[in-house]
Amino acid sequence: MLTREHVQNILNIVINKSDYAEFQKHLVSDFVYEFMGTQPCAGLWVGPDAVKRQFTAFNENFTTEFGVEMDELFVDPEKNAAALRLHSHPLTDLGGGEYRQHCAWFIYFNNDGKITRIVDYSDTKLVDEMTLRVETARMNNLKKAQAAAKRTM
Numbered sequence: 001m002l003t004r005e006h007v008q009n010i011l012n013i014v015i016n017k018s019d020y021a022e023f024q025k026h027l028v029s030d031f032v033y034e035f036m037g038t039q040p041c042a043g044l045w046v047g048p049d050a051v052k053r054q055f056t057a058f059n060e061n062f063t064t065e066f067g068v069e070m071d072e073l074f075v076d077p078e079k080n081a082a083a084l085r086l087h088s089h090p091l092t093d094l095g096g097g098e099y100r101q102h103c104a105w106f107i108y109f110n111n112d113g114k115i116t117r118i119v120d121y122s123d124t125k126l127v128d129e130m131t132l133r134v135e136t137a138r139m140n141n142l143k144k145a146q147a148a149a150k151r152t153m
Contacts, residue, residue, distance in 0.1 A: 002077040002109055008070075010115065011084065011107075015068055020052040028110060032117045037124040039131050051118070061134045062091045062099070080109040095133025101126055 014023040033050040035042045045054045059066045072085040088101040103122040110116050 002075060002080050002082075002113060004073065004075045006113055007075050007082045007107070007109075008073060011070065011073070014051060015070055015086070018067075020049065023051065024048040026113075027115050031115060034117065034119045036119065036121050037127060039124070039127050061093050061130060063094060064091050066091065068101075068103075080111065082107040082109075093130045093134055095130065095135075095137040097130060097133050099126065099130050 010023070010026045013019050013026070027048045029048060030046065031048050031050060033045040033054055035045065035054055041054055041057045045051070047053075055066060066088060068086045068088050070084060071087055074083045076082065082105075084105040084107065086103050086105065088099075090098055090100045093099050101123050103120055106119040106121075107115055108117045
């Protein structure tokens, strides 16, 4: 039977310790991490290393490492499911904005207590705005570099 303690222990491994190798031991081999939204990192991330790959890709938008904290956890043992509310630490994105994300995870387990799927509902508006700022800053830097290169010719 799924317990709150079991769920909290597994989530602490990835949320508080960022120990992806240990976290992967609690996932099924065909695990799915579904990041909702319209951002480039949205969609299905499949495999035990899916959370690490998505977090790594998402981290490329920030000047400091992305980290989250658990606000609330609800566990439904009858449905082998849990819901988790998270928030990120305030970070500065590469485009220069202050950014703090709020999200909810819906977590589904098999009968052995392993996670089969996490569906991540993030603050899409903030993620979209941050992504746009980061890409705009990258393009502006490329333009500046190109202009500087032309001046030295």
